[in-house]
Amino acid sequence: MNLESTIGSLVAQVIDSLYGLKLDASQIQLQKTKREFEGELTVVIFPFVKAARKSPEQTGQEIGEFLLKHNPIVSGFNVIKGFLNLSISQSYWLETLKEIHSTVDYGKTTAKEDAETMMIEYSSPNTNKPLHLGHIRNNLLGYSISEIQKANGWKVVKTNIVNDRGIHICKSMLAWKLFGNAETPESTGMKGDHLVGKYYVVFDKAYKAEIAELMGKGATEEEAKKTAPLILEAQKMLLAWENDDKEVRQLWEMMNAWVYAGFDVTYKQLGVDFDKIYYESETYLDGKEKVEEGLANGVLYRREDGSVWADLTADGLDEKLLLRSDGTSVYMTQDIGTAKLRYDDYNIKKMVYVVGNEQDYHFKVLSIVLDKLGFEWGKDLVHFSYGMVELPEGKMKSREGTVVDADDLMTEMIDTARETSQELGKLDNCTPEEIERIARMVGLGSLKYFMLKVDPRKSMTFNPKESIDFNGNTGPFIQYTHARIKSVLRKAKDQGIDFSTISDINLTISEKESYLVQLLTEFPSIIKLAGEEFSPALVANYIYDLVKEYNQFYHDFSILKEENLQLKQFRLVLSESVAAIIKTGMGLLGIEVPERM
């Protein structure tokens, strides 16, 4: 039983016996005591004053006296306004630290055999261009929330749906065919996804030129866009693809293969992976089938032009297109097909889609449509809706060339980390491989932490001109603290000091030290909350607080030079526990921590 629930149920008993007010322990408002007051845990008294018919101060006093008398954990109290601040005994903190220190994977709940499965979809790229900054946020959130749900005892299946078919890839294919001179990743030395992306841009330029020309001849913009030869040709290609045209399919397979090879490199560098990948080309037909079924059941209806719609006006939404009049599918159709396959493949309890908030409406609709089509889990799907990454001048726009490329950004971060290490001379006696490994950890750590410390629901700003910091509330700051602790622990080990446990439970420790132990006790509930709220940011901010406190402790107290052997042992145990939590917590964010840096 943790401290909060112990004190909570005790307070509930007190106010029942004193004032006849029956409350559940969970209804007692407990919070960490603010730093400027004495004590560690605070009971908010205001909610009881009506029942007590006394002033908040008197009420607090009464409750405090009772607690002090009846529970040895409480070693003192003070009342300020309506707040009852409790001091917790040092031996309680020492016992608690001992327990934390000896717990393997402290904070995590490992999945049991019969644990339920949560499928988490993230990344979901199109195959016509490389990944960019927005994808980075998506991938990091997806990976991190997967780790967090695992730590909450779920079986997690990470999945990716690749949008590998459609007009977009046909555009790249066509441009390559027309202007590509048979270029390949090998012949150009370019990453496959970048090469294909290049031709997507080539298409766009040529297409725009055609539009301008047509408009010069008197066509309206709309007409020009529809009748430009290139777009007609691309549409023809898409049709040929759907009809299994051999040549088109071969080209498609070749260029997609280039893209996948490129994506693999990016994913690997970013440190994310998937248990199962679905391809739209393999699922969209299932979607159509399911739609036809819905049509037969009367859940959907067909308009005169042949298009198929879902009427969602009863749910407060509009009508939604599911199949175009020419029989081609839309995103929604694909999602229906993919969902069906997934539930056939796995015994999924909960389905989570990590997709930007621009798709809020889409997922509201998808949830209802799946429900109407008879998928019982449709209603409970989770859209993990995150905010966009914006540049100082607004949204990224590919036509204005303001897209921040994922590969470039990662390379830049790693380079900066390497340079910084060199300037500081920290790794002078490391091998080149080690230097590289650490530069990668730190560079990516900095990027990942930057993206994950922000509340996922909010949109965030990224300024590419100001490189991401390595000081302050950053990944490297946390990594550095970990490395520093490890260094102390190595030295302690060399000196033969035993810090496997705390042998003296009646030590006198400082306020700073007991506060650090208190912070450690919060870790499990942070993981739980992060899972419930789908917020890696909670973990990130917690680790930062912990590390900041630890650094103050490290600065103000000596560990290895402490003369009291018992105290020295305690501090080593404390430090090792902090390091373990840093490692676990950062692991939940997909960030590695080095032994030295």
Next chain:
RNA sequence: GGUUUCGUAGUUCAAUGGAUAGAACAAGUGUUUCCUAAACACUAGAUCUGGGUUCGAUUCCCAGCGAGACCA
């Protein structure tokens, strides 16, 4: 136009309805014979506006202003 999300220091981010709104960066200033100074300490600086609910509002409700997204 309809729906929706969001407005907190110069900037980037925090704050289950609770005490004097926290950090970091940027600015200025200190701390190395001592376990890693990628650290620590100090100075200065903010809740868009107007109502309401509450013992108590950055947080909840309404209106306005401003920004973004989606749907036309």
